[in-house]
Amino acid sequence: MQLVLEKRAERSRTVALISPLIAIGLTIVTMTILFAVMGKNPILALYVYFIAPLADGYSLQEIAVKATPLVMIAIGLSLCYLANAWNIGAEGQFLMGAVAGSWIAVKTQGTEAGHWVLPAMLLLGAIAGALYALIPAICKVRFGASEILTSLMLVYVADLLLDYLVRGPWRDPQGFNFPTTAEFDPVATVPTLIEGGRLHLGSILALIVVAAGAVLLGRTIKGFEIRVVGAAPRAARFGGFNANQLILLTFAISGALSGLAGIIEVAGPVGHLQPGISPGYGFTAIIVAFLGRLNPVGILIAGLFLALTFIGGEQAQIAMKIPLDVTKVFQGVLLFYVLACDSLILYRFRIIFSAPQVARGTH
């Protein structure tokens, strides 16, 4: 018995639509088995993970809050991946955006600074993220260094820089020696949308980013160039598209969005700069980008779904003592299935039962 892949004449549109659903279905089956092996009631666990968070208003807001950075980062990453540029350092760009934006918040702390503070923070966060992303992009374009490795290495560097700042120069003097800055002033805080709620302005920005991504990819020449460079590099060269310029552009956009997500997270839900501001948003966003088929609307849905698993994971930990690592396993398994199902778009699977020797004889 042998599994054989046969190339389809053209991409299957039906499979392209249903493959994420198949992947989610297979993931849930796998998780059911995992819960059973761990000795937890699988039905109850699945309920706590996927249904319970949808049932109350607080959790729904929390899902939107968690989805905000995921969607923003993933939109940028999808541009990179479409152009065949592998930015996997979004986590570092997220942290650099958070650090740079926080600088303004820390320096204006307790002063009479007006309402320019928050816009300036967001702008600086985006710029810092873009510049940080341009380091691996320039290394790639100028020197041919693998952007996969350089962008990832810079994640560790950003993490250590943030750690240094909040333990050293920016530490809150009244913070009982905890590694954190003081709480940001109201003018340096992202406003919430509902009085006393968690939902904040960043979620609106994320929706705008989704719309902008859809317009860029679907309605502009640049978006077309990005897709052609990734899908058919030779055709792009004949078309006179500058692949290097597109690598720089997609990295810069992706970095800017990650940086913006970073400063929004710090100035919004967290409220101050501290280590561990991200539960791996930059890496989870990679899954979001693929689960969303590198399509802006798909990414929005995928971002909400993965945010649901974050919240569900937290609730499962409290209610059923299921470790948080299960969420990471879940996300990894999901990405596996998404990629495997994507293979169905390009290939038809066929199982051949005859022995290979016999097959060779008939040729």
Place this chain on the structure above:
Amino acid sequence: MELIEAIILSVLAASTPLLLAATGELVTERSGVLNLGVEGMMIVGAACGFGGAWLTGSIIVGALCGMVAGTLMSLLFAGMALGLAVNQVATGLSLTIFGIGLSGLIGAGFVGERITPAPHLYIPFITNIPLIGRILFGEDGFVYLSLALIAAVWWFLYRTRAGLIMRACGDNHVSAHALGYPVLRIRMYAVMFGGACAGLAGAYLPLAYTPFFIPGMTAGRGWIALALTVFASWRPGRLVIGAYLFGAVTILQLHAQGAGIGIPSQFMSSLPYLATVIVLVLLSRARTGGSTAPAALGTVFVPDR
């Protein structure tokens, strides 16, 4: 003198996991497969390796557990990237994400536990020779194993027919297939070897480097191992040099921190990562004439029939 001896000993210990993981990845990449899941395979190897040693009290069982775990992880990768022809970069990334979560689950039961670390070689009189005695004849078994392994890999790649065939698969899978070689099966063996090495490299950390397991203890070493294969231009000899250079950077920054140089520790800790970036840039730049990478590296191969 004792300080120098201590530094060299710790450099060797810090380099060994890098060398082991990079050796496996070198073979994998020479067959034309780019497995970015080294970090994931290592961390699962670390958790399973520690678990095995803690349950049985045997370092060797622990090391074997790590290797088996790494191999199983790599089979997952092989099934996806070779069997289903999925993009290797994306598959490798998901292997790392999955591995980090899985290792946390596996390791949750024995965080905080301790084991007796792997014993060091001791030959009476010879190990006691000043300076070189302990460095040459007083290491733990993994150090010798890693060096023997890379020598064996060199011999395999350049002195055996099987090695030649494997390199052919890595440089031109279409021609290798046309000659009748089972490209996908050869690549699967190479991926499995990479997984076993990564698992062993991960297991080295809790078995010999620090005698306990902490989640995320690989701390990017799998990614540095990937960079090392680029650094080494996919050649075993340079890989040894590269691994020891990186080990030296890691250890020297620790000693500099210990010596109380007025530089914040975080800056020193970021040195290995920055060094990786700089080395990648310098090497890629020096190599503009033509790439030394296996020509088919990272490309999907679906045999037509």
